[in-house]
Amino acid sequence: MSTAVVTDSTTSLSPQLRSEHGITAVPLRVVVNGRDRAEDDADIDWVVDGLRRKADISTSRPSPLTFLRAYEQAAKGGADAIVSVHLSSSLSGTVDSARSAALESTVPVHVVDSRTIGMAVGLAAISASRDAAAGRDVAEIVERLERRVGSSSVRLLVHSLDRLRRGGRIGGAQALLGSALAVKPVLHVVDGQVEPLERVRTAGRAIARLQALTEEACRDLPDWADGVEVAVQHIDGDERAAALGSALAATVDGHVETTTLSAVVAAHVGLGTIGVAVVPRCRD
Numbered sequence: 001m002s003t004a005v006v007t008d009s010t011t012s013l014s015p016q017l018r019s020e021h022g023i024t025a026v027p028l029r030v031v032v033n034g035r036d037r038a039e040d041d042a043d044i045d046w047v048v049d050g051l052r053r054k055a056d057i058s059t060s061r062p063s064p065l066t067f068l069r070a071y072e073q074a075a076k077g078g079a080d081a082i083v084s085v086h087l088s089s090s091l092s093g094t095v096d097s098a099r100s101a102a103l104e105s106t107v108p109v110h111v112v113d114s115r116t117i118g119m120a121v122g123l124a125a126i127s128a129s130r131d132a133a134a135g136r137d138v139a140e141i142v143e144r145l146e147r148r149v150g151s152s153s154v155r156l157l158v159h160s161l162d163r164l165r166r167g168g169r170i171g172g173a174q175a176l177l178g179s180a181l182a183v184k185p186v187l188h189v190v191d192g193q194v195e196p197l198e199r200v201r202t203a204g205r206a207i208a209r210l211q212a213l214t215e216e217a218c219r220d221l222p223d224w225a226d227g228v229e230v231a232v233q234h235i236d237g238d239e240r241a242a243a244l245g246s247a248l249a250a251t252v253d254g255h256v257e258t259t260t261l262s263a264v265v266a267a268h269v270g271l272g273t274i275g276v277a278v279v280p281r282c283r284d
Contacts, residue, residue, distance in 0.1 A: 003132040003141055004079035006070055008062065008094050009039040010087045010262045011122030012233060015093035017217045020131040024070050028094065028264045029060045039263050047263040051271050059264045061093040075107045081138040085112040085125050085145060088192035114149040115192035117230035118265055119257075120277035124148040127282065134189055134284075144282045147224065152279040153217045154189040155197065157206050159272030161185060166215050186210065207240060210276060211247055217278040218252045225280035228254040235266040241274050248276075 007013070009027040018025055027038040032050040045075045050057050067084070074082050084102070089095040095113045102109035128145045136144075184206035187200040196214075200206040218228045230252055245258035251280035260266075261273065269275075 001137065001213050002078050003081045003083060003138050004074035004077065005125055005132060006067075006074065006082055006084040006098075007121060007125040008086045010092075010094075010117065010264050011125060012119055012259050012262045012265075013122045013125070014259070016127065017122075021126050022133075023125055023129050026062045026067055026070050026073060026094075026098075028062055028092070030263050030267060031058045031060070032056070041211045042263040043268065044235070044260055044263050047266050048271065051236075051266070057267045059267050061097050064100035064104075067098050068104050071101060071105040071107070071109055075105070079107055081107060082109045083112065083128055083132070083138065083141055083145065084109055085114055085121060085128065085149070086248045087117050087121055088115045088189070089113045090115070090192035091117065091194070110136070110138060112142060112145055112149070114193070115151055116149055116154055116277075117194075118154060118188050118233055118261065118275060118277055119259065120149065120154050120189075120279055121154040123229045123231060123277065123279040124152065127176065127279075147222075147282060148279055151222050151225070152277060154275060154277045155210060155213055156186060156187040156194070156273060156275040157203075157210050157270060158185055158269055160270055170270045175248045186213075203240075207244060207274070210274065211244060211251075214248060214276045214278060217253055221280050224283060226283040227281045228252065229279045229281060230254060230256040231277045231279075232256065232258040233261045233277070234258075235261045235269065235273050243276065244276070254281075 006024045009025050030042040034057045084098050086094045098111045128141050131141045133190040183199045187194050188197040200209050232241050232245040249256040
């Protein structure tokens with residue numbers, strides 16, 4: 001049996017990685033001052049420029065028809081089953097669109113609500129693709145995928161909570177209201193939602209704290225894990241993200257990569273955001 005893996009564009013998987021692992025990424029959409037683009041066609045610099053200009057920016061999920069086309073294309077390519085894994089349903093209706101399309105697909109589609117975001121989903125999707133290539137059956141692929149995303153962690157250091165508040169995508173925001181401007185909020189993803197974790201004074205200390213939290217997560221792995229993968233992501237924070245990635249590569253026993261956040265995620269977290277995803281690897 002041949003199993004195809006489908007995800008969405010918020011994973012930030014590059015075209016090269018998607019091609020290498022045979023993964024299809026269904027694009028969400030970004031609207032900047034009324035101009036609507038699929039995320040695949042939305043250059044990140046376009047969104048960064050819009051954020052700097054304080055433009056009116058919004059995002060939307062893919063339609064069920066867009067998903068159905070991706071599923072049918074996978075079926076035409078020889079897939080007997082499809083695993084479709086996406087960003088948290090608490091943050092987007094993407095999973096709902098995938099589930100609607102799955103009902104119309106000519107091959108079985110197993111939709112997984114990751115309950116997380118960004119490269120935490122992307123790294124798990126790559127792992128699922130490797131499992132499929134190794135000949136694992138679809139039930140085992142889904143089980144291992146759900147284990148990985150369920151034990152993953154995502155932490156975010158944001159410059160401002162304004163965009164998250166405006167989009168209604170942060171819970172417990174009242175806990176951080178009224179903070180001094182010098183206090184930097186550290187957030188994390190809990191059961192699919194972005195929640196406050198800590199408040200740290202100064203950006204330098206916040207980066208150090210993000211590194212310490214990541215190193216702790218990389219040590220505190222489940223019994224079934226065989227190492228870890230780490231992704232440092234950012235929007236308009238190249239130097240700080242690169243420095244954090246290098247520091248983690250020197251202390252973490254696992255692969256560490258640095259990449260930009262997707263345009264859709266960037267639209268909601270704002271400029272200067274740095275995030276770190278930690279995803280355990282399953283033993284073969």
